[in-house]
């Protein structure tokens with residue numbers, strides 16, 4: 001009985017925390033992404049009891065094309081991460097929720113970091129083998145071909161956003177991938193992730209498909225709709241709609 005009582009007493013505080021978190025997300029979506037992404041965010045939240053809705057842009061980059069200059073607004077050093085950087089990133093993942101890709105330890109994952117002084121302010125990854133993750137959970141993947149690389153999991157520390165750091169790292173990643181012999185790069189960006197799309201688009205990537213996924217709460221199948229663009233990513237010839245068994 002005391003357990004039930006204390007749970008009832010804690011309920012208003014939990015509800016208040018949730019409302020505060022949601023309102024912060026709404027304000028930040030409206031401020032940095034705009035009105036349509038806000039409507040999309042609300043639609044996703046509304047549908048979330050039924051399942052997870054996502055709309056992603058597939059970007060492609062011919063690595064032979066010139067790479068534009070980028071001028072970050074702060075003095076930042078971009079390098080391939082070494083063992084100590086990876087250790088630091090794992091700590092940041094534990095303490096501050098930085099994203100670490102699930103295959104981080106595979107030899108075909110290459111991590112780049114941006115530092116201001118000794119502080120890591122950004123990490124971003126290139127996959128040099130394996131697959132493109134259209135969805136991680138449940139996994140929907142497409143194997144990379146020879147000469148193809150996948151750019152993924154870019155993250156800038158909250159306090160350093162809006163200083164062109166992502167753009168600067170993405171530029172270094174393009175130069176590196178070209179230098180080591182890749183011919184083509186892919187990246188997936190949420191269609192409503194305007195901050196990320198800006199960096200990708202200013203560096204000459206082209207959106208070649210827009211794909212909608214719906215994963216039901218108890219998924220056995222995931223609904224995939226190639227809204228426009230490249231049709232052959234799921235091996236289904238010219239079909240736009242796929243039910244992928246998971």
Ligand SMILES: CC(C)(COP(=O)(O)OP(=O)(O)OC[C@H]1O[C@@H](n2cnc3c(N)ncnc32)[C@H](O)[C@@H]1OP(=O)(O)O)[C@@H](O)C(=O)NCCC(=O)NCCS
Pocket residue numbers: 032153154155156157160161162163164165166167168188189190193194195196198199
């Ligand atoms: C997407 C992300 C990596 C961009 O990093 P960044 O270093 O801020 O990128 P840039 O400085 O090049 O800025 C891109 C845009 O962010 C927006 N922005 C500016 N200040 C911002 C702030 N304080 N907070 C959030 N976004 C801001 C602006 O629209 C800016 O565009 P502009 O340069 O034309 O003004 C970063 O927002 C992030 O880590 N987001 C969470 C993870 C994520 O979405 N990763 C991408 C997965 S594909």
